[in-house]
Amino acid sequence: MFRLIHSARTLRTARLPTLARATPLSAAWRAPTRPLPIYPRRGFASSHQSHSESNASSGMYALAIFVSMLGVSYAAVPLYRIFCASTGYSGTPVTDSTRFAAERLVPDGESRRIRITFESNTSDSLQWSFKPELREVRVVPGETALTFYRAKNHAKEDIVGIATYNVTPYRAGQYFNKIQCFCFEEQMLRAGEEVDMPVFFFIDPDFNDDPYMKEVNTITLSYTLFNAKYAKNIVPGQRP
Incomplete structure (x- = not known):
């Protein structure tokens, strides 16, 4: 019995060095010679960053569209005015100075006379009286005419007014050339002040060559006067 116990102890003791030599404790817990690399969780961070960049790009794109549309809306009115004044579109008299060449300002003595009538309207927001001094004139194409x-201002305060105009029939607007007028210019009248505003115009000689004008014997020039405070972005022929 004693021998068996002794043999078992001897065998267990003999195996310990073998295990120690196989896996030394110092080697198993030895510190690494260089720092271990750190691998961040790039999947979530990259996705979040891409989403943020996408939102930022969309926001800048929307802002650019808004600014562009705002600029277009403000530019549309003056561009429309220039277009109408150059082409006579929508019954707008032509104010393009290139149409005022000396050879076009020669009365056509053989042409029929055209009756030009004048009308006026005043916005309810404007405490002014406004009317033409002449109800009509008769001219031949190429002949200049001046009217007022x-x-x-009947108010007790200074007021700034602004006028729009058009011509009927509308197609005749392209031949109604205004050399001088008060349209689209702010006119300030002091309380009780009264003024005469000139209109200097002529009918283009090409009027006679237009077959649609053969039966037109009367052309009407109409002005509408507004309070400039409430008449932003008014275009030719537009009456709010």
Whole structure:
């Protein structure tokens, strides 16, 4: 019995060095010679960053569209005015100075006379009286004519007015050339002040060559006067 116990102890003791030599404790827990690399969780961070960049790009794109549309909306009115004044579109008299060449300002003595009538309207927001001093004139194409509109401020305060205009029939607007007028220019009248505003115009000689004008014997020039404070972005022929 004693021998068996002794043999078992001897065998267990003999195996310990073998295990120690196989896996030394110092080697198993030895510190690494260089730092271990750190691998961040790039999947979530990259996705979040891409989403943020996408939102930022979309926001800048939307802002650019908004600014562009805002600029277009402000530019549309003056561009429309220039277009109408150059082409006579929508019954707008032509104010393009290139149409005022000396050879076009020669009365056609053989042409029929055209009756030009004048009308006036005033916005309810404007305490002015406004009317033409002449109801009509008769001219031949190429002949210049001068007339006046009279305006008076009946309010107890200074007021700035602005006028729009058109011509009927609308197609005749391209032949109604205005050399001087008060349209789209702010006119300030002091309380009780009265002024005469000139309109200097002529009918283009090409009027006679247009077959649609053969039966037109009367052309009407109409002005509408507004309070400039409430008449932003008014275009030719537009009456709010």
